[in-house]
Amino acid sequence: xxxxxxxxxxSGDVNIAYQVYGEGDLDVVLVFGYxxxxxxxxxxxxxxxxxxxxxxFARVIMFDKRGVGLSDPVARAxxxxxxxxxxxxxxxxxxxxxxxxxxxxxxxxxxxxxxSTYPERTQALVLYGAMARSTWAxxxxxxxxxxxxxxxxxxxxxxxxxxGASIEIFSPSQADDPGAREFYARLERQGASPxxxxxxxxxxxxxxxxxxxxxxxVPTLVLHRRGDRVVNVRAARFLAEQIAGAKYVELDGIxxxxxxxxxxxILQEIQEFLTxxxxxxxxxxxxxxxxxxxxxxxxxxxxxLGDKKWREVLEGQQTLVRSELxxxxxxxxxxxxxxxLATFDGPARAIRCATSITDEVRRLGVEVRAGVHTxxxxxxxxxxxxxxxxxxxxxxxxxxxxxxLVSRTVKDLVAGSGIGFEDRGVHTLKGVPxxxxxxxxxxx
Numbered sequence: 074x075x076x077x078x079x080x081x082x083x084s085g086d087v088n089i090a091y092q093v094y095g096e097g098d099l100d101v102v103l104v105f106g107y108x109x110x111x112x113x114x115x116x117x118x119x120x121x122x123x124x125x126x127x128x129x130f131a132r133v134i135m136f137d138k139r140g141v142g143l144s145d146p147v148a149r150a151x152x153x154x155x156x157x158x159x160x161x162x163x164x165x166x167x168x169x170x171x172x173x174x175x176x177x178x179x180x181x182x183x184x185x186x187x188x189s190t191y192p193e194r195t196q197a198l199v200l201y202g203a204m205a206r207s208t209w210a211x212x213x214x215x216x217x218x219x220x221x222x223x224x225x226x227x228x229x230x231x232x233x234x235x236x237g238a239s240i241e242i243f244s245p246s247q248a249d250d251p252g253a254r255e256f257y258a259r260l261e262r263q264g265a266s267p268x269x270x271x272x273x274x275x276x277x278x279x280x281x282x283x284x285x286x287x288x289x290x291v292p293t294l295v296l297h298r299r300g301d302r303v304v305n306v307r308a309a310r311f312l313a314e315q316i317a318g319a320k321y322v323e324l325d326g327i328x329x330x331x332x333x334x335x336x337x338x339i340l341q342e343i344q345e346f347l348t349x350x351x352x353x354x355x356x357x358x359x360x361x362x363x364x365x366x367x368x369x370x371x372x373x374x375x376x377x378l379g380d381k382k383w384r385e386v387l388e389g390q391q392t393l394v395r396s397e398l399x400x401x402x403x404x405x406x407x408x409x410x411x412x413x414l415a416t417f418d419g420p421a422r423a424i425r426c427a428t429s430i431t432d433e434v435r436r437l438g439v440e441v442r443a444g445v446h447t448x449x450x451x452x453x454x455x456x457x458x459x460x461x462x463x464x465x466x467x468x469x470x471x472x473x474x475x476x477x478l479v480s481r482t483v484k485d486l487v488a489g490s491g492i493g494f495e496d497r498g499v500h501t502l503k504g505v506p507x508x509x510x511x512x513x514x515x516x517x
Contacts, residue, residue: 076115079143082136082166084159090143091136091163095128099196099347100169102160103127103135106178106202107273108264110142111135116387117256118407119332122456126340130348134172136163140273141265150272153280156183157190164194173197173347177331178304179273182282189288198289199343201296202329204308205315206281215307219278226274234270235262237372242303244333246326249503251470252410255371262380286315293319294346296339303329320346337453357452362423362445362483363462364403365469366394366430367412369440386437387411393433401426406457412441412469416457420447420483421490425517427477435475444469445479447486460505467502468511481510492517 077092092111103124114120127133138156140147151159160183164172173196176184181203188195208219233239237258240248247253265273293316297309306323313321322342328334345351368374368390375383394413398405401422406414417423427443434441446468448461464480472478484494493516499508 076112076121079111080166082159082162084139084155084162087139087147087159088145089136089139089159089163091134091167093167094124094133094135095131097128097131099131100164100167100172101127101131101133101347102164102169102172102174103133104160104174104176104180104184105135105138106180107277108141108260108270109137110260110264111137112143113260113263116259116408116410117332118409119336122407123332123336123340127343130344131173132169134163134167134169136160140269142263146266146269150269150276152276153183153186153282157187160187161191161194170194171196173199175199175201175343176203177201178203178329179277179280182280185282185289186285188291188293189285192291195291197292197294197347199294199296199346200309200312201331201339202298202301202304202309203295203312204280204304205283205286205312206308207277207279213283213311215305222274222278226271234267237261242329244328244330245302246328246334250410251371252367252412254410255375256410258372259375259380259383283315286312287317289316289319292346294342295319295321296324296342297322298324298326298328298334300325300327301329302327358449358459359452360447361450361457361461362417362420362447363450363457363465364415364417364423364427364443364445365409365412365465366427366441366443367409367469368434369442369474371411371439374439386439389437390434390439390441393437394430397426397429397433401429406455414457414462414466416450420445420479421487421492424477424479424483424487424492424514428514428517431475431477440474442469442472442474443477444472445477445483447480447482464502464505464509467505468509471497471500471502471511473513477514478511479514481512484512 077094081088137144139151174184181200188198206213209216237254240257295313313319326334403415403417423445431441444465446465450457450461451459494512495515497511499510
């Protein structure tokens with residue numbers, strides 16, 4: 074999937090970075106929450122898949138708000154009015170007269186205000202993880218008190234901003250994934266400065282658009298995960314109750330980030346709401362060998378090298394890995410922060426590809442580890458899932474620096490191949506039933 078060109082729209086005296094993907098008849102504007110970084114987002118497979126799915130039926134317009142990502146830095150956080158100006162400027166630059174707005178998290182209130190103020194330019198409104206008010210009030214008792222939110226914001230931004238700690242709040246299901254945490258760290262560093270984040274947080278605490286909700290007269294869909302740890306689900310129920318004719322869908326999950334956890338139900342609901350057609354997922358099950366790779370101590374290495382040099386290392390690694398996957402007939406499923414998920418139709422090829430990757434990537438000054446497992450996978454479009462994928466991921470997390478670690482299943486399937494192994498003992502894999510004997514590849 075080729076990432077679209079970064080373009081700029083002029084909103085007053087501020088340049089707003091935006092991209093357009095897809096060629097559908099329907100225009101969709103993505104309104105992100107706190108921080109974003111259009112170029113960096115594409116390094117994460119979930120974002121690319123999200124935009125690709127939306128782009129299958131719509132023309133997707135996305136932008137970094139002023140002071141964030143690739144848009145011009147500003148001295149203070151923008152007001153809701155200024156942010157509406159930015160949306161109109163981006164739509165004008167992209168040639169969009171009318172669009173559906175998907176407002177996520179803190180992007181929800183501005184989307185609510187835009188839909189009320191400019192109904193002629195709003196075809197529909199989709200709210201995910203959104204709220205009308207951010208803090209406690211006597212008539213809004215499910216939000217946290219402003220003092221508690223200010224304190225938590227200060228504790229997070231001061232000592233931890235730029236280290237990926239926000240993943241524990243916004244995407245707790247991914248918190249144990251080193252690659253995902255490293256991606257969050259880069260997003261924090263490149264998305265906004267600590268000072269801007271503090272200002273954005275203060276602006277968020279001042280938000281209250283409850284009085285605007287009855288003025289929304291465009292088709293509205295409200296989506297929320299029941300266990301969202303950032304915005305209480307009752308905030309979403311309130312939105313749906315106050316917006317006339319709104320459709321409300323409550324989903325399972327604990328993640329606030331729309332790209333974390335199980336995103337398929339969210340995408341299906343959005344597509345059906347905007348097009349009237351609910352996509353029928355096609356599931357299939359096949360036996361495949363799953364390979365996971367990731368860079369060892371990536372967070373430390375990124376800190377040592379700096380963002381620019383680290384980006385060059387990641388791009389170099391991706392080029393090398395893709396070359397080896399092609400040479401060994403592997404299929405890239407997706408990137409995982411600083412690693413890869415790939416599948417093979419034979420375990421010996423997967424092992425030889427993994428060892429080649431660990432050898433080649435050393436030229437870039439980093440070490441890669443790999444995990445390999447063979448099992449039945451659930452195939453849905455270009456993605457794969459199921460217990461075999463989870464098993465391979467857990468095996469990779471236990472591999473040492475430069476090591477290719479495999480399950481006993483894989484060893485048994487390559488008997489007679491000449492590949493050598495060394496026993497690494499029996500392990501319990503987090504979230505995977507039973508105990509597993511693991512072995513390190515010694516010769517190929």
